[in-house]
Amino acid sequence: MALKTQESGSPAAIARKHGIRIVGIWFVLSLITDLVVWFVWGPHMPPGTMTTSAAGQQFDFKVLTVMSVPVLFMVWVYGVYVIVKFRDRGDHEDGYYVKGNRKSQALWYAATAVLVLSLAGFGTYELVVPAGAGVGEGPSPIWKPANAKHILQVQVIAQQWRFTYRWPQFGGMETTSLVLPVNTEIQFNVTSLDVIHDFWAYQLGVKADANPEVNNVAYTKTQQTGRFVVRCDELCGIWHGAMYNYGNVVSQNAFYQWATSMQAKNASLTKLLPKYSTVYVPNDNVVGGQYFNG
Amino acid sequence: MAIDMSQSTGVGQSGGAGGSTAVKWFARGNIVSATVLGAGGWFFGHWWGNVIAGQYTSVQNSGTNDVSWLLGAIFATVAWFIGLGALNHPIAKLWGGEAPLPEKKEKYSIWEYFSYSTDHKVVGIQYLFAMLMYFFVAGLLALGIRTELLSPTYHIWGPDTYIEIVGEHGTMMMMMMTSVIMGPFGNFLVPLMIGSKKMAFPRLEAVSFWFTVPAFFFLLSALWQGGFQSGWTGYAPLSIQGGVGQDAYLFSFALMAMSMLAASTNMVATIINYRAPGMRWSRLSVLAWGMITTAFTMILSVPVLIDGLYVMGMDRAVQTSMLYGQHGGSPFLWENLFWFFGHPEVYLLALPGFAMTTEILPVFARKPIFAFKTSVAGMIGVATLSFFVWQHHLFNSGMNPDMRPLFMLSTELISIPTGFLYLVGMGTVWRGRLRFNVPMLFMLSVFFNFLWGGITGVYNSDVPVDALIHGSFFVMAHFHFTIMGQLMFAVFGAIYYYTPLFFGIKLSEKLGKIHFWTMFIFFNSTFLPLFIVGWLGQPRRVFEYAARLQTLNQWVSISAYGLGLSLAFFVVTFVWQLVVSRPKSEQNPWDSRGLEWLVGIPVPKDNFEQIPVVLSSPYEYGNPNAGPMADLAPSISSVGSDA
Known part of the structure; x- marks a missing residue:
């Protein structure tokens, strides 16, 4: 089958053209949603602030949601863009022949690794510092409240x-x-x-x-x-x-x-x-x- | 290697002396003799168990005899297999004779689909219908749950019936999901994809399927034996407390585990040893890669489940005390054994779904798989890490807390290889020419649905947040998105995609789109609100909940009915097209390059007249220089000439 590119220009230039649009839409939507999550929704999230551990859970849930929003929007914006732009136009042609891209793959590996490791670090801090975060620690707890007298x-x-x-x-x-x-x-x-x-x-x-x-x-x-x-x-x-x-x-x-x-x-x-x-x-x-x- | 690839020794001619006519009709075995013998085995085992254990004080105190139940079930299963003819071959061998595999056929009668068949294409179709049966029965049970939850207090079922339905739904679904891709699609497609005439062990393949049938009926029988109160997780000591319904749980789960072991052993042996010449690992289809990683995960994790169930059976039947305190045991033993299996399990549900999605996506994007090696690395990474995360189910359990940061880390790490699969999917559709046929719609929705499941998985892995949502409907919504939203959507997409190959018919696009859109909308409308419900404090498996959550629960229940109707619509249209209208499919209706489509429709009885020589990757869409994937009639000269 003959390959007929739908667009002219180098792959990098095409990628830049579409990429700027996708990143732009993604950034605006993520920023707005994150601000709403943090300032409007966050303070009302369950389970409320009756205790320190409840407040800690509320805070952690808020932080995770703020970090999730850009990930959700990345997939959604990309998905909608691709579905609209890269449809079959009725000519039953094949797509652009590419089997990988070193740069974008490396960026992906690095970004997910950084995100995941920082989440694990954040979670560990939030578990250890507030004395186990309200979770059952078994018969011999290792994270105890600082003021253990009363x-x-x-x-x-x-x-x-x-x-x-x-x-x-x-x-x-x-x-x-x-x-x-x-x-x-x-x-x-x-x-x-x-x-x-x-x-x-x-x-x-x-x-x-x-x-x-x-x-x-x-x-x-x-x-x-x-x-x-x-x-x-x-x-x-x-x-x-x-x-x-x-x-x-x-x-x-x-x-x-x-x-x-x-x-x-x-x-x-x-x-x-x-x-x-x-x-x-x-x-x-x-x-x-x-x-x-x- | 001792693999004979010559033309004359496909399945059906492995025998020397005798030939299939040597087996007398009464020794061939069929489902009727299996049922009769199985019932006889049940009564014999039950009677014998009463003789042995009737005088135990525990039996006399409680009035239930687990020994006789378990012996009855064991004898019933063995007799069932004898009745199917499973032992004909070993017995003939002991006699110094030969019981050859039956001849393969182009077209089988209906009756032969109910027999102990060793043709991988028959087994695939047997599995397909059996797994759909599991799915729809368990789905009806789910509607029973949702009906109860229309109201915050109990009104339809009593609390005992409700908890039975919950456990039955969960166990049946979890048993089915382990095999829903490997069983039908793995057995049917892997030999076609790797250029083989058969699976490595056709008899093992038959065994793996026929375990799932008694497993289904034993599990269902729990409903009229008092059920089991422990849910699919079967936590001790609750599981030791229950009546004989609990024996049905552990026995049927163990049968399914045997089936998984048989199927996965067969899968590993086949993929390693039965690849056609030129089928390098880099040309192996993603589905086959998914099958072999899943199979390895099963082989390593399922024995732990069998061990745990055996221990539970012993504790119940002969009063050992390994799973409860007071006499030296500990409930933590079961929690660890169960989740050491259970967590690899949930990933071995997800992996085949992703493999199937990645397999079908390039056909409709008209592009090669993006970063093929990354997708394989992602699957191997998920499979490996899945053995190091099980304690995240036990963050609140009271086990030694030292390890919590480690298990939080390992659980979050698993989102890196899972992310690879998104990278591959997103790269594959980039600048493609997407064709939105029904299978493609299902595959795209897999990415949408799994995103919810994956993101909320990060919430579950974070210990402080897990303290809020553990054991609530949030977790329940999470794993319904990863399992139903991902795996079952992939399965339905695969059904639409592979019916031409399986049955020679092409399902209607119009009806398929109606099914897809209703299922997609009602699925999300059912399970998205459940995140909120759990977050607002509703625990799992309850029949009473806070009155303020009633509106949300009613919304969910009504959506669940919509989802049920959508699936009923699928059943009706599928059966109608399969049995009545039979819209004939043209050859290779999706323009796929895959080897499985090159053999033609219907698939010839031995798949390939000659073992083919594989020349290129199955995913070279858009490559102007790509020839066909394989040479189906290779001469000596073509062997060395692959691109």
């Missing part, structure tokens, strides 16, 4: 199909609701009595699997009051979908009042519980999810 300990006990909470600093009482003080470092000790669950306090930006006989530690620091939802985020059986409850971040005074009154009210029940421990062994032989110290 940490509120909250144990999350998951079982099919509910969450309960134990408070070692309040006599080891167990509650069915989760109330937290504002402006406080919090350590969640997440464990399970049966299968794998996942403690996902959405607005708190905390997520940690609840494994039987494993203590999974996650840190965060509250910075705003408000209501939050706790959902199980790991398939745990039939009623997984109904395994959720709500909690509140309240002022430090209100929290202290709630905790001490609960401690007094629950004192008779707390005596019946097994001693506070990071993990428990479930008792298979008793119906109703009893457990004891391992």
